[in-house]
Amino acid sequence: METKxxxxxxxxxxxxxxxxxxxxxxxxxxxxxSGEIARPERLLAAMRHGVLNGGKRLRPFLVIESAALxxxxxxxxxxxxxxxxxxxxxxxxxxxxxxxxxxxxxxxxPTVHKAYDEATAILAGDSLLTLAFDILATESxxxxxxxxxxxxxxxxxxxxxxxxxxxxxAGGQALDLAAETxxxxxxxxxxxxxxxxxxxxxxxxxxxxxxxxATFAERERLxxxxxxxxxxxxxxxxxxxxxxxxxxxxxxxxxxxxxxxxTLPSLHGTDWTRKQLRGLVGQAHELxxxxxxxxxxxxxxxxxxxxxxx
Amino acid sequence: METKxxxxxxxxxxxxxxxxxxxxxxxxxxxxxSGEIARPERLLAAMRHGVLNGGKRLRPFLVIESAALxxxxxxxxxxxxxxxxxxxxxxxxxxxxxxxxxxxxxxxxPTVHKAYDEATAILAGDSLLTLAFDILATESxxxxxxxxxxxxxxxxxxxxxxxxxxxxxAGGQALDLAAETxxxxxxxxxxxxxxxxxxxxxxxxxxxxxxxxATFAERERLxxxxxxxxxxxxxxxxxxxxxxxxxxxxxxxxxxxxxxxxTLPSLHGTDWTRKQLRGLVGQAHELxxxxxxxxxxxxxxxxxxxxxxx
Numbered sequence: 001m002e003t004k005x006x007x008x009x010x011x012x013x014x015x016x017x018x019x020x021x022x023x024x025x026x027x028x029x030x031x032x033x034s035g036e037i038a039r040p041e042r043l044l045a046a047m048r049h050g051v052l053n054g055g056k057r058l059r060p061f062l063v064i065e066s067a068a069l070x071x072x073x074x075x076x077x078x079x080x081x082x083x084x085x086x087x088x089x090x091x092x093x094x095x096x097x098x099x100x101x102x103x104x105x106x107x108x109x110p111t112v113h114k115a116y117d118e119a120t121a122i123l124a125g126d127s128l129l130t131l132a133f134d135i136l137a138t139e140s141x142x143x144x145x146x147x148x149x150x151x152x153x154x155x156x157x158x159x160x161x162x163x164x165x166x167x168x169x170a171g172g173q174a175l176d177l178a179a180e181t182x183x184x185x186x187x188x189x190x191x192x193x194x195x196x197x198x199x200x201x202x203x204x205x206x207x208x209x210x211x212x213x214a215t216f217a218e219r220e221r222l223x224x225x226x227x228x229x230x231x232x233x234x235x236x237x238x239x240x241x242x243x244x245x246x247x248x249x250x251x252x253x254x255x256x257x258x259x260x261x262x263t264l265p266s267l268h269g270t271d272w273t274r275k276q277l278r279g280l281v282g283q284a285h286e287l288x289x290x291x292x293x294x295x296x297x298x299x300x301x302x303x304x305x306x307x308x309x310x
Numbered sequence: 311m312e313t314k315x316x317x318x319x320x321x322x323x324x325x326x327x328x329x330x331x332x333x334x335x336x337x338x339x340x341x342x343x344s345g346e347i348a349r350p351e352r353l354l355a356a357m358r359h360g361v362l363n364g365g366k367r368l369r370p371f372l373v374i375e376s377a378a379l380x381x382x383x384x385x386x387x388x389x390x391x392x393x394x395x396x397x398x399x400x401x402x403x404x405x406x407x408x409x410x411x412x413x414x415x416x417x418x419x420p421t422v423h424k425a426y427d428e429a430t431a432i433l434a435g436d437s438l439l440t441l442a443f444d445i446l447a448t449e450s451x452x453x454x455x456x457x458x459x460x461x462x463x464x465x466x467x468x469x470x471x472x473x474x475x476x477x478x479x480a481g482g483q484a485l486d487l488a489a490e491t492x493x494x495x496x497x498x499x500x501x502x503x504x505x506x507x508x509x510x511x512x513x514x515x516x517x518x519x520x521x522x523x524a525t526f527a528e529r530e531r532l533x534x535x536x537x538x539x540x541x542x543x544x545x546x547x548x549x550x551x552x553x554x555x556x557x558x559x560x561x562x563x564x565x566x567x568x569x570x571x572x573t574l575p576s577l578h579g580t581d582w583t584r585k586q587l588r589g590l591v592g593q594a595h596e597l598x599x600x601x602x603x604x605x606x607x608x609x610x611x612x613x614x615x616x617x618x619x620x
Contacts, residue, residue: 035469036477037505043476043484094436099428118409122432123484126404126439127476133443134471137464150460154447157467159345161444166353166437167346174353174433195347 009300016064017057019074023082024051033134046116046124047131050093051086053107058305059204060085062229065297066208066222076147077211080156083135084204087164090128091200093121095173129164133157148211155210163203172196179261189264193234194227201230218290225287225298232280232306238263239273240310277306319610326374327367329384333392334361343444356426356434357441360403361396363417368615369514370395372539375607376518376532386457387521390466393445394514397474400438401510403431405483439474443467458521465520473513482506489571499574503544504537511540528600535597535608542590542616548573549583550620587616 028048032039060081067077096103096111097118104114113121136157139148162168172195175184184192205226209219242265265273284302288295338358342349370391377387406413406421407428414424423431446467449458458466472478482505485494494502515536519529552575575583594612598605 032477033472035472036475036481037509038481038501039476040481040484040488042488043481047476090436094432097429097432099432119407119487120484122404122407122409123480125436126400127480129436129439130471130475130480133467134475137468137471150464154460154463157443158447161440161447162343162345165346165440165444166349166357167342170433170437170440171346171348171350171353174350174430177429178350178352191348199347 009297009304012297013056013058013061013301013304016061016074017055019078020057020060020082020085021052021054023078024085027082027086027131027135028052033138042116043120043123043127046112046120047128049109049115050112050121050124050128051089053089053109055085055089055107057081057085058233058301059088059200062201062204062226062298062301063208063211065301066205067211069208069222069291069294069298070212070214070218072208072212076144077208079135079138079140080148080207080211083132083156084160084200084207086128086132086135087160087169088200090125090132091164091169091173093125093128097121100173100177132160136160152210152213156207159203159206159210163199168195168199169197172199176261183262186264186267189262189267190231193231193264197234197237198227198230201233202226205229221287221290225284225302228280228284228287229302229305232277232284232302235264235273235277235280236306236308238265239270239277240308242266243270244310281306319607319614322607323366323368323371323611323614326371326384327365329388330367330370330392330395331362331364333388334395337392337396337441337445338362343448352426353430353433353437356422356430357438359419359425360422360431360434360438361399363399363419365395365399365417367391367395368543368611369398369510372511372514372536372608372611373518373521375611376515377521379518379532379601379604379608380522380524380528382518382522386454387518389445389448389450390458390517390521393442393466394470394510394517396438396442396445397470397479398510400435400442401474401479401483403435403438407431410483410487442470446470462520462523466517469513469516469520473509478505478509479507482509486571493572496574496577499572499577500541503541503574507544507547508537508540511543512536515539531597531600535594535612538590538594538597539612539615542587542594542612545574545583545587545590546616546618548575549580549587550618552576552580554620591616 028044028051030039030044063081063084064074064077092106093112095101096106097113103111105111109115111121112124116124136153164170172192175192176196179192202223203226206219206223209222214222241263264276281302285299288298338354338361340349340354373391373394374384374387402416403422405411406416407423413421415421419425421431422434426434446463474480482502485502486506489502512533513536516529516533519532524532551573574586591612595609598608
């Protein structure tokens with residue numbers, strides 16, 4: 001059973017993205033954060049180039065909406081949402097490097113190593129990753145003191161590190177680079193994608209639960225919801241890589257096939273993939289049931305992710 | 311007034327290094343940490359190559375000895391000390407890359423991108439940085455519960471992020487790369503070095519104070535001690551680059567001059583540098599005075615850093 005996108009979802013996504021963009025702009029302005037000695041100008045400009053690129057800010061959106069289930073305001077969780085986006089953007093900056101995926105374009109703009117240079121792109125990625133943990137460990141003057149407890153901050157930091165390190169996103173990228181020659185089987189592809197893209201989307205939903213003071217069971221349920229939509233996200237991405245063209249994506253497409261990399265859609269075809277996507281959306285909606293009407297936006301997000309065209 | 315190195319200092323340094331090496335080996339074994347999906351073998355091997363290289367483990371030593379001033383055992387602070395070493399090693403792996411300093415040798419062994427490949431070296435560095443924050447956010451079963459409070463963990467994470475991000479180590483490396491053409495003046499060189507090498511050594515001492523439950527004033531005093539020996543460390547390094555040969559250093563020397571990079575020793579000469587080093591050691595010893603006899607090992611550390619021959 002499909003849920004049709006209701007009026008207002010894309011507007012809500014765009015409104016959150018604008019808030020996140022403002023927060024990222026503030027975090028990456030010229031002013032030093034507490035304890036910083038200086039912010040070298042060119043490095044900061046490269047970080048801004050890698051982050052302030054008009055992205056959909058899907059992961060922060062999931063943080064904000066998951067936290068909203070528990071009555072947390074966007075203001076309270078905006079910094080944590082922005083921290084997660086810094087990690088996502090760092091991964092794009094490093095993945096685009098010549099030694100990795102060697103991409104010249106990202107969202108229609110030159111990638112960071114093209115606009116600056118390789119060394120600066122490496123350091124910009126490093127600094128964005130580091131900044132994310134700085135943000136999560138910092139009490140913001142905009143948020144009521146103790147609105148986020150030290151215990152919650154630790155859980156956010158632990159979760160982000162686990163999702164993005166060797167056992168998550170970075171490890172998934174290593175497996176992905178190896179996939180050209182190693183030719184993983186279906187289970188290998190599933191593991192690779194759960195690590196490379198799934199872990200951070202799962203974390204986005206779990207982070208919202210942590211920020212909301214969820215019970216263990218609720219937190220686990222939102223993490224599972226994140227896993228389902230994370231896999232849907234990847235399937236939709238691979239489907240687009242098979243079927244869309246470069247101009248509508250703002251980046252090179254058909255690269256998986258050119259690189260000899262198998263994906264689930266390339267193994268099973270487009271009909272199978274669309275069926276899987278419907279199944280994942282159904283599963284995601286089921287996981288949200290205990291939250292009732294409050295979860296309407298997250299339900300729409302699951303549908304949006306599975307049906308996205310770019 | 312110089313303090314002569316007493317018998318036993320280098321043995322103590324080596325004994326701590328062995329403990330840290332064991333801890334790092336344990337952190338980088340094949341077993342997944344809580345929440346990790348898998349540890350891709352080649353990436354893990356590259357991380358081990360970049361870390362388990364027989365380093366002196368000076369920064370962890372400073373954490374352990376600073377914490378010991380407040381009666382904390384090595385067992386209690388070993389994980390935090392190892393986390394800091396992961397960040398130091400990540401920075402070496404990335405600095406050695408062809409796009410950065412382009413070094414083939416590190417401690418007489420092939421650098422990570424030489425032993426593996428560039429993409430793996432980038433991801434190994436990324437994963438080591440991420441692992442450091444994972445470690446700091448994780449309660450170890452080897453340490454009594456609540457021996458380190460969530461508040462202390464937050465302070466450790468915030469301090470590490472600040473010391474290693476754009477406003478610290480990574481920013482310093484960006485300035486260092488630019489120094490070949492930008493030709494910084496004396497103040498520029500001092501800022502560059504306070505960021506590139508000073509910040510992490512300063513943090514090492516401050517982290518010990520945090521772990522020890524120090525007062526604000528004590529913490530500040532140890533951070534200042536760290537700044538003094540951090541500058542001494544860099545001056546001694548630059549002096550060695552001017553005067554030593556490749557075989558005794560296990561890495562290329564004379565590179566600063568070849569790259570047209572000015573250092574304080576190259577601007578002011580060796581006599582001036584040795585005088586500065588004596589002054590910094592004196593300043594470091596003065597900062598330790600309130601801690602009395604307990605600080606004997608840290609006093610020796612300051613002398614050791616200023617007088618080191620490799």
